[in-house]
Amino acid sequence: MTAIATITPPSERRLSNHASLTLTLQNTFTMAYRGLVKIRRTPEQLIDVTVQPIIFTLMFAYLFGGAIAGDVQNYLPALIPGILVQTVITTSVVTGTQLREDMDKGVFDRFRSLPIARIAPLSGALLADTLRYAIATTITFVVGFIMGYHPAGGLGAVVLAGLLVIACAWAISWIFAFFGVVARTASSVQGISMLVLFPLTFLSNAYVPVDTLPTWLAWFANINPISHLVTAVRDLANNGVIGIDLWASLLGAAVIVAIFAPLTVRAYRRKA
Amino acid sequence: MTITSSASRTPAVRAEGLVKTFGSNRAVDGVDLTVEAGTVYGVLGPNGAGKTTTISMLGTLLRPDAGRAEIFGHDVVRESHIVRQLIGLTGQFASVDERLSATENLVIFARLLGLSRTEARRKSVELLEEFGLTDAATRPLAKFSGGMRRRLDLAASLIAQPPLIFLDEPTTGLDPRTRGQMWDTIRRLVATGSTVLLTTQYLDEADQLADRIAVIDRGRVVAEGTALELKASVGSASLLLRLRRGSDVELAQAVIGRVLGVTAVISPEAARLTVPMHDADRVTDLLVAFREAGLHLEEFSVQQPTLDEVFLTLTGKGVPEDDAPAHETADELEGAVR
Numbered sequence: 056m057t058a059i060a061t062i063t064p065p066s067e068r069r070l071s072n073h074a075s076l077t078l079t080l081q082n083t084f085t086m087a088y089r090g091l092v093k094i095r096r097t098p099e100q101l102i103d104v105t106v107q108p109i110i111f112t113l114m115f116a117y118l119f120g121g122a123i124a125g126d127v128q129n130y131l132p133a134l135i136p137g138i139l140v141q142t143v144i145t146t147s148v149v150t151g152t153q154l155r156e157d158m159d160k161g162v163f164d165r166f167r168s169l170p171i172a173r174i175a176p177l178s179g180a181l182l183a184d185t186l187r188y189a190i191a192t193t194i195t196f197v198v199g200f201i202m203g204y205h206p207a208g209g210l211g212a213v214v215l216a217g218l219l220v221i222a223c224a225w226a227i228s229w230i231f232a233f234f235g236v237v238a239r240t241a242s243s244v245q246g247i248s249m250l251v252l253f254p255l256t257f258l259s260n261a262y263v264p265v266d267t268l269p270t271w272l273a274w275f276a277n278i279n280p281i282s283h284l285v286t287a288v289r290d291l292a293n294n295g296v297i298g299i300d301l302w303a304s305l306l307g308a309a310v311i312v313a314i315f316a317p318l319t320v321r322a323y324r325r326k327a
Numbered sequence: 328m329t330i331t332s333s334a335s336r337t338p339a340v341r342a343e344g345l346v347k348t349f350g351s352n353r354a355v356d357g358v359d360l361t362v363e364a365g366t367v368y369g370v371l372g373p374n375g376a377g378k379t380t381t382i383s384m385l386g387t388l389l390r391p392d393a394g395r396a397e398i399f400g401h402d403v404v405r406e407s408h409i410v411r412q413l414i415g416l417t418g419q420f421a422s423v424d425e426r427l428s429a430t431e432n433l434v435i436f437a438r439l440l441g442l443s444r445t446e447a448r449r450k451s452v453e454l455l456e457e458f459g460l461t462d463a464a465t466r467p468l469a470k471f472s473g474g475m476r477r478r479l480d481l482a483a484s485l486i487a488q489p490p491l492i493f494l495d496e497p498t499t500g501l502d503p504r505t506r507g508q509m510w511d512t513i514r515r516l517v518a519t520g521s522t523v524l525l526t527t528q529y530l531d532e533a534d535q536l537a538d539r540i541a542v543i544d545r546g547r548v549v550a551e552g553t554a555l556e557l558k559a560s561v562g563s564a565s566l567l568l569r570l571r572r573g574s575d576v577e578l579a580q581a582v583i584g585r586v587l588g589v590t591a592v593i594s595p596e597a598a599r600l601t602v603p604m605h606d607a608d609r610v611t612d613l614l615v616a617f618r619e620a621g622l623h624l625e626e627f628s629v630q631q632p633t634l635d636e637v638f639l640t641l642t643g644k645g646v647p648e649d650d651a652p653a654h655e656t657a658d659e660l661e662g663a664v665r
Binding site: 072165 | 337399400407409411416418423424425426428436438439440441483489519521
């Protein structure tokens with residue numbers, strides 16, 4: 056027996072009763088790597104971050120372009136940031152559904168029986184999903200460029216805007232991770248999340264100018280955090296300006312993480 | 328390998344009065360177990376007896392409601408992270424990632440256990456070879472047979488070379504050939520110095536592998552001892568003889584009585600004799616006596632006491648109806664989560 060060498064008796068092992076920070080980081084990266092390998096094995100998982108941005112951008116641009124901005128070219132500077140925010144934020148739901156699916160599987164029992172940082176499966180999933188946001192962001196901008204969108208802010212500003220959206224999506228994914236941990240099934244996570252996200256993303260300034268809305272709806276669209284994020288991206292990409300909305304978005308993201316990270320981690324520790 | 332005197336005295340597993348309740352169901356109801364290091368310990372019982380729940384508690388997956396358990400002297404609740412460094416857990420349902428290949432699974436587990444990238448690769452190649460999975464290394468697990476999955480699962484438990492390995496029904500649902508392979512693997516594991524605690528529904532499996540056996544029923548240990556002690560308490564094996572057509576059954580019965588000193592039971596069709604076998608050695612004498620008496624055999628077999636008989640004897644009832652079949656783990660763990 057070559058692979059199974061003589062084992063070291065317990066008394067001669069160096070044992071520790073808690074996971075160090077280094078171990079936690081290592082485990083998180085390994086878990087994130089596992090997420091990436093899973094994506095490579097089942098590339099159809101990426102449909103929502105690849106095909107969806109392409110279809111949505113084309114569809115909305117040609118459908119609403121003429122009605123809202125006179126023509127498609129004039130609509131793009133308003134639309135691309137809007138669609139970017141919607142697509143990436145929607146993608147963050149997957150964090151929750153996949154976490155639920157994972158926790159229901161036998162492999163999760165193994166993770167729980169290994170001497171690894173308890174939080175690693177959760178933190179790894181959250182980390183791996185930032186790649187999904189990056190893909191969605193890149194594709195949306197590229198489709199925009201091909202259609203003739205020329206962000207006046209320049210490449211640096213566009214990259215910054217992309218990073219802002221990714222950071223905010225990551226923050227929001229904590230909410231869905233929380234649903235993922237507490238919900239019974241993956242489909243219920245999907246259901247709850249869509250119920251929240253659909254009105255939130257559409258009842259904003261992402262697709263239409265707020266001043267065309269009835270007063271009560273305009274009021275909601277103006278306080279909607281999604282609107283602030285969309286405005287921040289427009290300011291950055293179209294004007295190269297870092298405005299108040301960017302800080303508001305980052306503050307909002309920080310608040311979400313501050314609330315949902317402890318909640319999720321607590322619920323997760325209780326179950327895992 | 329040097330075993331210090333303190334290590335040899337600390338049992339691999341010591342559990343006292345373990346209790347786990349799911350709702351109104353006391354799945355484990357005061358289990359005591361002591362497993363000496365370097366031995367194979369079998370926990371024998373029917374579905375729903377509490378085997379998986381017991382292993383889950385010893386393996387830090389479930390928190391005991393009462394009682395305590397130590398793995399090599401480390402408390403499973405207070406020192407769970409240490410315990411996890413000393414155990415390998417192979418569940419009833421292969422705990423590997425369906426969507427990944429065998430290699431990817433092993434590499435990820437190895438990386439989680441702190442092996443470097445190259446070490447992890449080397450280790451998984453070795454283990455796959457050891458478990459005869461090299462050809463299937465890159466195939467997705469969805470295409471694996473039950474036996475292959477079980478072997479991969481066991482391979483995954485051995486990455487860190489833990490001194491204690493839990494095997495929850497390692498051969499349930501496997502065909503006889505694969506079961507034999509699994510038994511060989513378990514024997515080789517013990518030869519390296521591992522302690523193995525396995526659960527099984529089959530008496531012959533416990534008999535083949537385990538040094539000591541605990542029989543568990545409705546969450547309680549109802550008997551404990553070596554396979555021999557256990558079988559002696561249950562009753563002996565029996566010899567089944569079928570005589571050639573037209574033989575003198577009465578004469579045969581008389582010969583058996585003379586040679587073995589026991590009364591053979593004649594089956595209603597008068598063609599078969601069931602003989603209690605207390606001493607396997609003396610069967611030769613019986614066969615010689617048969618030949619001398621001109622008695623010819625059509626068929627000859629030995630029947631071991633079955634789990635059914637063990638249960639009948641130990642609990643006064645047969646194996647409980649299969650009302651909680653193979654989903655024992657799933658249900659129990661789910662129950663724990665709610």
